[in-house]
Every structure is written in C-alpha cells, then in structure tokens.
Amino acid sequence: MVLATGAMDLPVPMPGWTLPGVVTAGAIQTMAKAQALLMAEKPVLTGAHPLLLVVADLLVGKGAEVVELATPQRGVPLAELVRSFPAVPGHMSVLLQSAAALTRVIRAGVPLTRGAMVTEARGDGRVEEVTISDVGSDWRPTGATRTVATDGLVVGYGFQPSTDLARQVGCRLRWDSPRGGWVVTHDDSQATNVPGVYVAGEPTGVAGAEQSYAEGRLAGLAVTADLHSAEPALQRELASARRGIRRASRFSAVVQRLFEPRRQALLELAKPDTLLCRCEAVTRENVETVVDASAGLIGTINAVKLECRTGMGPCQGRYCELAVAGTLARARGMTMSQVGTFSGQVPARSVTVADLADLDSAQ
Numbered sequence: 001m002v003l004a005t006g007a008m009d010l011p012v013p014m015p016g017w018t019l020p021g022v023v024t025a026g027a028i029q030t031m032a033k034a035q036a037l038l039m040a041e042k043p044v045l046t047g048a049h050p051l052l053l054v055v056a057d058l059l060v061g062k063g064a065e066v067v068e069l070a071t072p073q074r075g076v077p078l079a080e081l082v083r084s085f086p087a088v089p090g091h092m093s094v095l096l097q098s099a100a101a102l103t104r105v106i107r108a109g110v111p112l113t114r115g116a117m118v119t120e121a122r123g124d125g126r127v128e129e130v131t132i133s134d135v136g137s138d139w140r141p142t143g144a145t146r147t148v149a150t151d152g153l154v155v156g157y158g159f160q161p162s163t164d165l166a167r168q169v170g171c172r173l174r175w176d177s178p179r180g181g182w183v184v185t186h187d188d189s190q191a192t193n194v195p196g197v198y199v200a201g202e203p204t205g206v207a208g209a210e211q212s213y214a215e216g217r218l219a220g221l222a223v224t225a226d227l228h229s230a231e232p233a234l235q236r237e238l239a240s241a242r243r244g245i246r247r248a249s250r251f252s253a254v255v256q257r258l259f260e261p262r263r264q265a266l267l268e269l270a271k272p273d274t275l276l277c278r279c280e281a282v283t284r285e286n287v288e289t290v291v292d293a294s295a296g297l298i299g300t301i302n303a304v305k306l307e308c309r310t311g312m313g314p315c316q317g318r319y320c321e322l323a324v325a326g327t328l329a330r331a332r333g334m335t336m337s338q339v340g341t342f343s344g345q346v347p348a349r350s351v352t353v354a355d356l357a358d359l360d361s362a363q
Helices: 025-034 051-061 078-087 092-107 164-168 209-227 232-258 263-267 284-293 301-308 321-332 353-362
Strands: 007-009 022-024 043-047 068-071 112-114 116-122 129-135 141-149 152-156 159-161 173-176 181-184 275-277
Touching: 007 025, 022 025, 025 043, 025 051, 025 152, 043 051, 043 116, 043 129, 051 068, 051 092, 051 152, 068 116, 116 152, 159 181, 209 232, 263 321, 275 284, 275 321, 284 301, 284 321, 301 321
Parallel strands: 022 152, 043 068, 043 152, 068 112
Antiparallel strands: 007 159, 116 129, 129 141, 173 181
16 A cells, blocks of 8 residues: 655644635645635735745736735845755756746735734634734744735645554654654655555655655555565666655755744744634633643643544644644643654544445445
C-alpha cells in the first residue's frame, strides 16, 4: 500500500476566523479554478507562503479587486539568497512564473505590504472588515494597526501534511516544522515502519509537485522490487529515482526554510475567547483552564481531547490539532514532539450511512 494523501492548508485561529468569507488560500484557489466561483469581489490576502501571490494573480485575473496583500515577511537576507543559489538550476521556470505573477499583481495596482498581517476579522454575519497590524521580524505586533474594509479574507501561511491514514495503520511520525509539522518517517525506498506500507508526496513533508512526483516514482519502483526480484534494470531505475528526489529536495528545502511559519507568533493571534476547535466550540481559554486544573497531569493533546472534546468533531482535529498542541506546549513548557498528536480515528472522513449503503449495493 502506498499512502499519497497530500496536504491541507494550515489553519490559523484568530478573532473572527470562523466568520463566513474567511477562507484559506488553497480553498479560494480551488473555488476559483475548479468551480469558477469568485468568493469575494474585494478580498484582503494575508500570509507568508508563495501560493498567496499565485492566488492574488488568479483573483485579479477573475476580476476581483484585491484590496491588499499583507505579509509579515520583510524580505530575504542577502546571505540567505547566496546560500540558496545552488538550488536554482533546473527550477528557473518556477521562478519565472512567480516573477510573472508578481508583475501582473503590481500592474493591477494591488498594494503589497511587508511587515504586516491581519490579526482580526469582524462583521455582522460575514467578514466586513479586518485589522492589519504592523509586525516585527518575529511576526509579533509592534503596536500600529489600521482597519480595512473587505468582503473576504484569504489566509495563506502554508500547509500541513495529511497523515490521517498513516496514523491509523501505525506509521511512525516525527515533528518537522519547516516541512509542515507532523510528517511520516520512511527509509530511502519510501517504506514506513509498517511492513508493506510506503509513503510518497506531502505526508513525508510539504515539498511541492516535483518532489511528490519523484517520491511517487521511487515508491512504485520499490514496491515492484519488494514484490519481485530486483533485476539490474530495476536497480538502475531505483538509483535514478533517488537522484530525482535529491535534485528536487535541494529546491524544496530552500522554500521550506524561507517560508517556515513563525508558529508561536501565529498561535498568539488567538485571544482567550477565540475558538480553537470549531467543531466542538472550544476556546483557547477552555483549553488553558483544563490544562491548569490538571495539576500537571495533562501532558498530551489526547489527554486534552478527553477532557474538553477538542478534536472530536467532524474534522477529527484537522483544524485544531496544531493550535491545541501549541497551547498545551506553551502552558507546560514542552515541545510539540512531547505533546504529540491526536490518535487517528476511523473513518478518515465522515460519511453518511446512506453512502455506506450505496457502496454495498454497488458491489
């Protein structure tokens, strides 16, 4: 079995993030491209991931008047540019596409604000305005704020690997913040610690299409070698696939390093009454109260889950896991690796009894 389950947008709880009209960059991109739906006519974009620029270009092309794109990043230091130069060969097309998107966005008159980010959304029934705060290099607000009217807020701070199925079959995970958070461990043939289970793509770390393709190719070849004898021709293909991964990883590692989210600063956007768990309506204050009342007995997010139901809703913790884990880690002086993950639960996605009945009748 090869697990290639992709990734999902990184949720960022902040005041107003549950209002209609507040969406992630990946979501609005899907709505605009796959469904031809323009979710907002005058959106504000905030975040620190390259996809945000692509989304801004897409929305402008669809006729939206992007009010502002606010990013906490202030630029790339010269030393980092020099360090990253060896990864450029073979990836000029990607860089040129990004440059073209930036040019179109600037020509459309979209204000690009560095050293700033949206810290709150407000509105009656849907988002109507946002607060944009100036931030320092650590992404923490420096005091200056302003209010901007908008009918949509697009948030794009990156992605997190989708590891639901891997958890359910017992694959070992490790915490790797630049690669998206919790990633599935594997050997140099993409094999996990579970016999017969391989992994490819974003579950090994968010690294983009090129590396996902290379890992998928290697996993397929490794499965073939596992099921049959590894002939010399197959060995050569395996070696070629591993070279492809090394080549892709040079570029993906640069992107991961340059655009790693400042997770602690993002966690601090949530106020005491901000919902962390949307499904079960659990606030940051609820989580902190449970942790404080435990007299040091609660040390994992599964324990928090048992006490206040975080992660028990339809999303199974996909939206709240990292925020709950970060809150617990901060309160107890622990690391993300120490507080752990929510246990994987069946089903991986909520389904109705009617859907299950249809599967039976189809057979």
